[in-house]
Amino acid sequence: MPTLDLTSKEYTDNPYPFYDEIRTHGDIVWDEVNQVWLIPSDRLCRKIMSNFAQSGMEGTLSTELFGEGAFIVIDDKRRHDALRAVWEVAFRNTSIKHLTGRVEEMVDGLLAPTVERLKDGETVDVIKAFCRDLPVQVISEMFGVSHDMRPLITKWSDDMMASIPFMDQPDAPETLAAADARANLARFLYDEVSSRRKNPTDDLIGQIVGSEIGKTLSDDDLMVNCRQLLFAGNETTARWLAQGIFTLGTMPDELAAVSANPSAIPATMEEVMRWDSIAQYLERRVKDEPVELGGVTLAPGSLAVLLVGAANRDPARYDAPNEFNTKREQKGHLSFGFGMHHCLGAALARLEVAIAMPRLLKAVPHYVLDGPATYSHPMTRSPDKVGIRLS
Amino acid sequence: MVTIKVEDQNGIEHVVDGTPGVSLMETLRDLDIEISSVCGGTCACGTCHIFLKNDWAGKLTSRSNDEIDLLEILPFFDPDTSRLACQIRLEEELDGLECKIAPSI
Numbered sequence: 001m002p003t004l005d006l007t008s009k010e011y012t013d014n015p016y017p018f019y020d021e022i023r024t025h026g027d028i029v030w031d032e033v034n035q036v037w038l039i040p041s042d043r044l045c046r047k048i049m050s051n052f053a054q055s056g057m058e059g060t061l062s063t064e065l066f067g068e069g070a071f072i073v074i075d076d077k078r079r080h081d082a083l084r085a086v087w088e089v090a091f092r093n094t095s096i097k098h099l100t101g102r103v104e105e106m107v108d109g110l111l112a113p114t115v116e117r118l119k120d121g122e123t124v125d126v127i128k129a130f131c132r133d134l135p136v137q138v139i140s141e142m143f144g145v146s147h148d149m150r151p152l153i154t155k156w157s158d159d160m161m162a163s164i165p166f167m168d169q170p171d172a173p174e175t176l177a178a179a180d181a182r183a184n185l186a187r188f189l190y191d192e193v194s195s196r197r198k199n200p201t202d203d204l205i206g207q208i209v210g211s212e213i214g215k216t217l218s219d220d221d222l223m224v225n226c227r228q229l230l231f232a233g234n235e236t237t238a239r240w241l242a243q244g245i246f247t248l249g250t251m252p253d254e255l256a257a258v259s260a261n262p263s264a265i266p267a268t269m270e271e272v273m274r275w276d277s278i279a280q281y282l283e284r285r286v287k288d289e290p291v292e293l294g295g296v297t298l299a300p301g302s303l304a305v306l307l308v309g310a311a312n313r314d315p316a317r318y319d320a321p322n323e324f325n326t327k328r329e330q331k332g333h334l335s336f337g338f339g340m341h342h343c344l345g346a347a348l349a350r351l352e353v354a355i356a357m358p359r360l361l362k363a364v365p366h367y368v369l370d371g372p373a374t375y376s377h378p379m380t381r382s383p384d385k386v387g388i389r390l391s
Numbered sequence: 392m393v394t395i396k397v398e399d400q401n402g403i404e405h406v407v408d409g410t411p412g413v414s415l416m417e418t419l420r421d422l423d424i425e426i427s428s429v430c431g432g433t434c435a436c437g438t439c440h441i442f443l444k445n446d447w448a449g450k451l452t453s454r455s456n457d458e459i460d461l462l463e464i465l466p467f468f469d470p471d472t473s474r475l476a477c478q479i480r481l482e483e484e485l486d487g488l489e490c491k492i493a494p495s496i
Binding site for chain 2: 043046047050051052053077078085088091092093094330332334336337338339340342343344346347350
């Protein structure tokens with residue numbers, strides 16, 4: 001019987017053989033052991049992601065992580081869109097492009113000491129030195145919060161992220177640390193919200209506090225919405241950068257090709273995201289009515305695990321899907337989601353990556369990895385550490 | 392060049408020139424005509440919703456499954472005229488295209 005232990009070390013280390021096996025059983029597969037539907041198909045993942053009326057986020061990991069009032073988990077489209085619309089303008093391409101100069105300065109500020117250390121012959125973990133802090137700097141500035149808070153924001157976000165595999169273990173150290181992190185982040189944001197009430201600002205916190213819908217929200221709801229955005233705005237981009245640097249490090253020919261041709265960087269980074277997605281799986285719970293999907297009936301209340309990492313390698317959508325091919329036709333992967341809950345910060349993530357990667361590869365066109373990757377997070381995949389040195 | 396007539400969300404009509412090969416969404420965005428595109432034109436978010444006017448719907452290539460999935464969940468979805476602007480690539484044959492940007496909700 002097909003089954004997938006999403007908490008196993010083997011899955012975390014390399015989920016792809018598991019996906020290939022599950023796919024042999026069909027596009028949607030009942031996992032009797034874990035009592036969930038597994039969906040490795042791109043088409044069916046898109047179907048269920050866009051069917052928010054019948055399958056939602058209630059009772060999923062995301063709701064536990066972000067809190068019920070956060071728009072990222074609200075299935076009522078009108079309410080979701082009204083909340084999301086407060087920030088949508090700030091995250092549109094047209095708005096994001098105005099951040100270019102500032103992001104360039106931040107990248108240069110982080111890159112200079114990193115390159116210096118590499119030139120001194122040091123092996124540098126680029127996650128710590130470069131990737132992790134860039135999105136924190138960007139989103140902190142957009143939030144209008146003090147730069148002094150960046151290390152704490154990073155720690156709280158990392159603690160929340162690290163707890164995801166342990167959410168069903170209330171006494172696990174990771175769960176307890178995440179509860180502390182959520183509470184600390186909440187206290188910090190309550191103060192920020194209160195400050196914006198007294199002194200209105202046009203940063204992201206000020207925008208929601210001053211908006212029409214914001215004026216109807218409780219402090220709790222304002223806080224959870226700010227917390228989800230702050231968290232989401234700094235985690236994925238850091239991991240995407242790390243994943244890109246690591247992946248190219250394992251493929252010297254690809255690294256040489258893209259270093260020599262920076263115009264190929266966007267397509268290369270999209271292929272990184274397709275081939276080894278940061279988001280490996282998402283959950284949706286069927287609401288009150290049965291859902292027909294891929295020839296089976298999902299009972300009310302049942303949990304569907306959308307295997308995004310598998311869908312991004314679905315042979316029905318991609319030729320030779322397990323091959324890393326930067327020249328493949330761009331079809332749109334699922335790593336930023338699809339439909340109503342598509343990542344609000346996708347354009348910002350792409351801007352940061354489009355600025356950071358060319359500058360890194362110009363400064364360090366040839367590097368070698370310090371060793372193989374280890375992975376500790378099954379749901380959000382990227383190497384724990386990316387040590388590089390000059391070749 | 393490809394001339395497009397676009398009605399914005401305030402009902403104001405703009406006549407603009409686009410470049411063949413560029414998407415309608417990118418064309419409008421680059422001309423600072425207000426159109427949302429959270430995903431950046433990858434047919435993933437459904438925010439660049441437009442309505443085609445005056446029989447133009449029948450002259451365009453048909454919608455992909457991805458586009459249909461996104462359109463069908465939109466509050467102002469019109470089965471005949473709704474499209475995502477990121478999925479319309481301007482070509483010489485589309486000279487004179489007329490559309491309206493769907494309301495925000």
